[in-house]
Amino acid sequence: MKPANSRPTNIVGAGLAGALLSVLLARRGFKVTLYDRRPDPRETSAEGGRSINLALAARGIHSLERAGVMDRVRPLLIPMRGRMVHDASGSTALHPYGQREHEVIYSVSRAALNRVLIEEAARHNTVEMRFEQTCTAAVPERDVLRFRDRKNPTEYEAPLAPTIATDGAGSAVRTSLARAQQVSVREDWLDHDYKELTIPARAGRHVLDGKSLHVWPRGGFMLIALPNTDGSFTATLFLARAGQNSFAALSNATAVDEFFRREFTDAVPLMPELTREFAAHPQGQLGTVHLTPWHIGGSVLLLGDAAHAIVPFHGQGMNAAFEDCIVLDGLLDRHDEWEPLFADFAHARRANAAAIAEMALENYTEMRDTVLDTGFVRRKAIAMELERRFPDRFIPRYSMVMFHPEIPYAEAQRRGAVQAKILAELDSRRDASGATDPQLADTLVKERLTPIAG
Ligand SMILES: Cc1cc2nc3c(=O)[nH]c(=O)nc-3n(C[C@H](O)[C@H](O)[C@H](O)COP(=O)(O)OP(=O)(O)OC[C@H]3O[C@@H](n4cnc5c(N)ncnc54)[C@H](O)[C@@H]3O)c2cc1C
Numbered sequence: 001m002k003p004a005n006s007r008p009t010n011i012v013g014a015g016l017a018g019a020l021l022s023v024l025l026a027r028r029g030f031k032v033t034l035y036d037r038r039p040d041p042r043e044t045s046a047e048g049g050r051s052i053n054l055a056l057a058a059r060g061i062h063s064l065e066r067a068g069v070m071d072r073v074r075p076l077l078i079p080m081r082g083r084m085v086h087d088a089s090g091s092t093a094l095h096p097y098g099q100r101e102h103e104v105i106y107s108v109s110r111a112a113l114n115r116v117l118i119e120e121a122a123r124h125n126t127v128e129m130r131f132e133q134t135c136t137a138a139v140p141e142r143d144v145l146r147f148r149d150r151k152n153p154t155e156y157e158a159p160l161a162p163t164i165a166t167d168g169a170g171s172a173v174r175t176s177l178a179r180a181q182q183v184s185v186r187e188d189w190l191d192h193d194y195k196e197l198t199i200p201a202r203a204g205r206h207v208l209d210g211k212s213l214h215v216w217p218r219g220g221f222m223l224i225a226l227p228n229t230d231g232s233f234t235a236t237l238f239l240a241r242a243g244q245n246s247f248a249a250l251s252n253a254t255a256v257d258e259f260f261r262r263e264f265t266d267a268v269p270l271m272p273e274l275t276r277e278f279a280a281h282p283q284g285q286l287g288t289v290h291l292t293p294w295h296i297g298g299s300v301l302l303l304g305d306a307a308h309a310i311v312p313f314h315g316q317g318m319n320a321a322f323e324d325c326i327v328l329d330g331l332l333d334r335h336d337e338w339e340p341l342f343a344d345f346a347h348a349r350r351a352n353a354a355a356i357a358e359m360a361l362e363n364y365t366e367m368r369d370t371v372l373d374t375g376f377v378r379r380k381a382i383a384m385e386l387e388r389r390f391p392d393r394f395i396p397r398y399s400m401v402m403f404h405p406e407i408p409y410a411e412a413q414r415r416g417a418v419q420a421k422i423l424a425e426l427d428s429r430r431d432a433s434g435a436t437d438p439q440l441a442d443t444l445v446k447e448r449l450t451p452i453a454g
Helices: 016-027 060-064 070-076 112-120 172-179 252-264 276-280 317-331 338-368 375-391 398-403 409-429 438-448
Strands: 007-010 032-035 053-058 078-080 082-086 091-098 107-108 127-130 133-139 144-151 155-159 163-165 182-190 193-200 213-217 222-227 233-240 287-292 300-302
Touching: 007 016, 016 060, 016 112, 016 287, 032 144, 053 112, 053 222, 053 317, 060 070, 060 078, 060 144, 060 222, 070 112, 078 222, 078 233, 107 112, 112 127, 127 398, 133 163, 133 172, 133 300, 133 438, 163 172, 172 182, 193 276, 213 317, 213 338, 222 338, 287 338, 317 338, 338 409, 375 409, 375 438
Parallel strands: 007 032, 007 163, 032 127, 082 213, 163 300
Antiparallel strands: 053 107, 078 107, 082 091, 133 144, 144 155, 182 287, 193 233, 213 222, 222 233
16 A cells, blocks of 8 residues: 555544554554544543543553654653552552662553544644544445444445554444454453542642552452542542442442441542442443454454453553554554555464453452462562562563563563462572572573573
């Protein structure tokens, strides 16, 4: 395809991935038509609903830098240096994410980040923005995309090829292709849901440490809170849908109040609107999407959450979606046909998407249960020590995922499994004083872990 004279590329979904991808394609001279069912965020205030703020890590930052938009994103970011764990007695302990100054992750407002990316895309005159257009189906055999115009309710069709569907976890494009049996989809829903609540600012200041991600792990469920630039925090409760401690059991204000006072005692005084917000805010579902294939010839490719939505416990869904965008952009150097481009993209990303999906599920158990477990804390300390001693071979898995975009997710998962065995072995053979054997550590690390490339 020749950017200048090929027909416009449709990007369905002007969310995080769709907006960034529009910038990248426009920078290469492609004509882009960007559709979204929402109103233009440049003309409306922030939309309520799905996660108000997100954790941005190195993979996302690397992608935003590659797209040349990081200077505009940086002012939106709040660094978080670790998890501030609130135990049941109300004591807190900071568990740093990494051990180097720059090993932090950033809280960012979804709406503000999305708006910046849309503004950046709009700077290119080859990008046409079409808001309040709901895509209802992709029909490859007829080469059409179907839309409903929400401004003056009409339905219409547009040429399909080439389309990149970035319409998120509930992708309408994916649903229509699945209904036509052109792709197969498995959606593994978690039996835990989430609800967002607010810890407001006091006199414009954060009422908890404003440079941490706060976690109230309670084994089986948890509350977390990420700081916002206005001094507030957005808190999220992750809880089973049904059962003893569950959303179903919190069916009235008294039950909510009692539950929070019992489980999150120190948080309750910071949440004056708790019961009102609990009743008013939606209860969101969480799940993992497994899709095969990710593309139909050179007509349509699914990317970001539309292809591989994951649970949010590693804070990587957006980071992975951004990484998708720069991988696709990089592959454009090698391809001038859509079909091999889409096929290569799927080949490059599928194993990585599967790896982060699994690691994200594992991280839920880690965040809600094991961060309070002494064995976990001990092994984490051993891991940090090994990283100091063998920086080119041993990097804790969490750090590989969050701080090392040069290590693909699948490789982080593979090395992480080897490292977990080393940690278990060293931990089980501690001496009477509790110290690990440095000689054994040396042998295990050098025998089992090759130096990390790059
Ligand atoms: C509670 C929660 C917390 C999270 N926290 C983090 C985190 O800390 N870090 C992180 O990296 N990720 C996080 N994620 C994941 C992150 O939100 C997603 O991975 C990311 O938004 C994916 O980007 P996307 O562009 O693929 O989809 P989206 O950002 O969802 O964008 C989809 C876009 O498509 C539009 N759209 C949808 N359907 C249609 C249609 N039929 N027609 C036209 N337009 C349509 C939508 O309006 C939207 O603009 C979290 C997710 C949740 C649910």
